[in-house]
Structures are given as structure tokens and as C-alpha cells.
Amino acid sequence: QVQLQQSGPGLVKPSQTLSLTCVISGDSVSSNSAAWNWIRQSPSRGLEWLGRTYYRSRWYNDYAESVKSRITINADTSKNQFSLQLNSVTPEDTAVYYCARAPELNWFDPWGQGSLVTVSS
Amino acid sequence: DIVMTQSPDSLAVSLGERATINCKSSQTVLYSSNNKEYLAWYQQKPGQPPKLLIYWASTRESGVPDRFSGSGSGTDFTLTISSLQAEDVAVYFCQQYYTTSYTFGQGTKLEIK
Numbered sequence: 001q002v003q004l005q006q007s008g009p010g011l012v013k014p015s016q017t018l019s020l021t022c023v024i025s026g027d028s029v030s031s032n033s034a035a036w037n038w039i040r041q042s043p044s045r046g047l048e049w050l051g052r053t054y055y056r057s058r059w060y061n062d063y064a065e066s067v068k069s070r071i072t073i074n075a076d077t078s079k080n081q082f083s084l085q086l087n088s089v090t091p092e093d094t095a096v097y098y099c100a101r102a103p104e105l106n107w108f109d110p111w112g113q114g115s116l117v118t119v120s121s
Numbered sequence: 122d123i124v125m126t127q128s129p130d131s132l133a134v135s136l137g138e139r140a141t142i143n144c145k146s147s148q149t150v151l152y153s154s155n156n157k158e159y160l161a162w163y164q165q166k167p168g169q170p171p172k173l174l175i176y177w178a179s180t181r182e183s184g185v186p187d188r189f190s191g192s193g194s195g196t197d198f199t200l201t202i203s204s205l206q207a208e209d210v211a212v213y214f215c216q217q218y219y220t221t222s223y224t225f226g227q228g229t230k231l232e233i234k
Contacts, residue, residue, distance in 0.1 A: 047171070047214060047225035062221050065122075098170050106218045107161035109182070111170035 002026040004099050004112035011118050012093075018086040018119070022099030022112055029075045029082055030055045035102040038073060038084045039111075042095035052102065053082055089119045123147050123217050127226035133234040140202040142229045144215035149195050152219065159219035162191055162200045164211045165228075171214060175200065207233065 008020035022036070029036060035054035041047050051063035053073045063071050072085045086093060097115045100108035124147040134140040150159045158178035163171035173182045175191035178198055188203045202209055210233060215226040 046227050047216075049223040049225075064222060100170075102218075105221075106159070107173055107176045107216065108163075108171070109173040111172075114170050 002101055002110055004101065004110060006097070006099055006112040006115045008115055008117070010116055011120065012089055013121050014090055014119055015088055018084070018089050018093060018097075018117055020084045020097055020099070020115055020117070021081055022083070023079070023081045024101075025080075027101065028077075029053075029080050030077050032056060033104055035105050036073075036075065036082045037100045037102055037108060039098045039100055039108065040093075040095040041098065041114075044092075045095070048095075050084070050086075052105075054105065091119045093117070094119045122222050123150070123220055123224050125215055125217055125224050125226040127213075127215060127229050129229060130227070131230040131232065133232045134202075134205045135234045136207065137204050138234075140205050140209070140231055142200045142213050142231070144193075144198045144200070144226050146196045146198075146217055146219075150217045150219040151195055158194055158198070159217055160191075160193075160198050161216045161218065162189075163214045163216065164209075165214065166211045174213075202231075205231075205233070 003025045005023045012018045035052045037052040038050040051073050053061050053075050070087045075082045099112040126145045128143045160178045162175040164174050165171040174185050179191045190201050192199050212228045212230050214228050
């Protein structure tokens with residue numbers, strides 16, 4: 001079955017860049033029937049979808065308006081993984097970050113294990 | 122963005138009793154071209170990621186016990202647990218995938234009475 005394994009730093013300083021990676025097993029990041037998403041969860045904002053990347057003859061990216069100016073999601077086909085970069089972070093970006101697969105651009109299943117990222121000096 | 126509002130925020134139900142969680146969307150999530158409701162339900166236990174329970178508003182994910190069921194249409198949806206078990210204690214979320222800017226409900230915390 002599909003499994004997602006996240007990695008990345010748990011502490012980021014304000015104004016710096018948050019970077020996380022999600023390694024895929026059991027599927028391909030280049031799949032024509034899935035999209036690869038980042039979602040975060042915090043007590044103040046709840047579950048918030050951040051963006052996705054997917055391949056349909058070419059690569060597409062969609063981002064949430066709330067982070068559109070600061071976010072980049074990339075796929076690495078050689079390592080079968082995708083990554084999140086969030087620039088110019090503030091304490092409001094402190095959250096548990098999840099990667100998740102969306103079959104046919106729909107619901108999210110499965111999810112990665114989650115990564116708590118704290119923005120603090 | 123479509124706003125998803127769940128009710129109640131928390132719920133305490135006795136073991137073996139029925140639990141009902143509601144979810145209301147600020148606009149329809151029915152896609153008329155295929156007559157499908159673009160709504161999912163998740164269960165989240167402490168320290169774990171959300172787990173998919175229901176998609177297309179009423180289709181149970183493989184392996185999910187049949188005491189879980191989803192219903193509703195348009196803007197009003199319900200997750201029902203027919204006979205509450207101790208392992209069902211969790212927070213439950215609804216989510217719309219009708220628009221690319223996916224949104225979730227705020228969550229309903231389900232406890233044992």
C-alpha cells in the first residue's frame with residue numbers, strides 16, 4: 001500500500017525558510033492519477049490545505065491563497081519524493097505539517113506521520 | 122473559499138449508543154455533471170494523522186467498520202456511528218474537495234459518556 005514518510009527540521013527561526021520532504025513508497029510521484037499535497041494543522045487555524053503538485057503530461061502546482069507568495073512544492077522523480085518550502089516564516093506558521101496523497105485530485109489518503117515545526121528564535 | 126461548519130464542537134455518547142455529527146458547507150459541493158457530492162470524513166486520534174473514513178459523502182473506505190456511515194446532499198451532511206465503541210473516541214473532520222482550495226470543518230470531539 002502507499003506510505004508517506006516525512007522528514008525535516010522541527011525548529012525554524014523567524015524570517016527563514018521551512019523545508020520538509022515526503023518520501024513516497026507504493027506509488028509514483030509522477031502518477032497520472034494522484035496529486036501530492038501539503039496540509040498543516042494548528043490550534044488557531046485548524047486543518048489548512050497549503051498546496052499540491054501533480055503530473056498530467058506536465059507538472060502542475062496549486063497553492064492556497066493564504067501562502068501563495070511564500071510557498072513552493074517540488075517533485076523529485078529520481079528520489080520519488082516531493083518537498084515543501086515555505087519562506088519568510090513567522091510564529092503563526094508553527095504547526096504540525098502533513099504530506100498526503102489525493103487520488104484523482106480528491107480526498108486525502110494516506111497521510112504522512114506529521115512533522116511538528118516550531119517557528120521561534 | 123467554501124466554509125465548512127461542524128456541529129456540535131464536542132459530543133459525549135454512551136457506549137453502544139448512536140453518535141451523529143453534522144457538517145454544513147457554505148455552498149453546494151454537488152457536482153451536477155456526475156451527481157457526486159465532493160465531501161469526505163476523517164477520524165483523528167491523538168498523535169496521529171487524520172484517517173479517511175468516508176468519501177463521496179457516503180462511500181465507506183475499505184476496512185472502515187460498517188457502524189460508520191455518511192449521508193446528506195448539497196450543503197448538509199451527517200456522519201453517524203451506529204453503536205459507539207471505545208476505540209471511536211477521536212476528533213472527526215469533514216472536508217470538501219469540490220474546489221481546489223480544499224477546506225475542512227473545525228472538528229468534532231467525540232467522547233464516551
